[in-house]
Amino acid sequence: MWRDIEPEARHEIEVDGYKVVAYSFGSGPETLFCLNGGPGLPCDYLREAHSCLIDKGYRVVAFDQLGTGASDRPTDPSLWTIGRYVEETETVRKALGLGKVHMLGHSWGGWLAIDYALTYPENLQTLILEDTVADMPHLVTELERLRAALGPETVAMMQKHEAQGTYDHPEYMAAITILNYRHVCRLPEWPAPVRRSLDDWNMGPYGTMQGPNEFLYIGNLKDWNRIPDLPGIKVPTLITTGEHDELTPACALKMKLAIPDAELRVFANASHMPFYENPADYYPALIDFLSRHRPN
Incomplete structure (x- = not known):
């Protein structure tokens, strides 16, 4: 089960001339390398949910992606691309000498893990691949279905504000809040690591790559689709949702x-954070998968 654990080591790594900060827990022979969601979120929520795997003999590594947390926060929007983040991830892996890793990507981190x-x-x-997708246009149709459950009048209201760009209007934000509590985290009180990450969200990368919120994709990833390329992934893969x-589960099935x-x-x-919402089922499934795929 998750708990706050102090990292055993904090590493500062140079990436593209900027500082990226990574955190390491445990010293086991196998590494769980965590790529958190966002974009623009510090890694707290995913790091704290998985550092407990040191109890099972794994080394756990996470890092604040460029633009987040303790890492540097440049404002150049040309930096916010999935290709650059892939190279950043590889720079971190090599700098820490991780060798072959069990790569865990959650949400946006799953898109990053797929491209990696x-x-x-x-x-x-x-x-x-946790709570993620490989086909953004398909996801958009699924989000339209989730939004439709709010009713036609609310959907029309949301579309009006999206057309006007008034994403911060109270009635629009109220609809997004309902969707967040239905489909992002269904707990009445969100865990402290989640709040820490959300309270330190850098909307620069998020707005550039995704959009203004979790239910409107208008950034540079809106047409991203790697389904045709997924047969090239040959390693054992666990998909969770x-x-x-x-x-949605439909995205996971694809x-x-x-x-x-x-x-x-x-x-x-x-919903989007089973490690907090249903830990009794989540952790046994993850640990079972990892234990079945130990290096020979």
């Missing part, structure tokens, strides 16, 4: 059908 896996397949022991996830050696777990009573 297709670029540097030789560096992966396994791939864990919550039954109420904003990045990935599962495209990756040759993939298995899919859908967690009940959870």
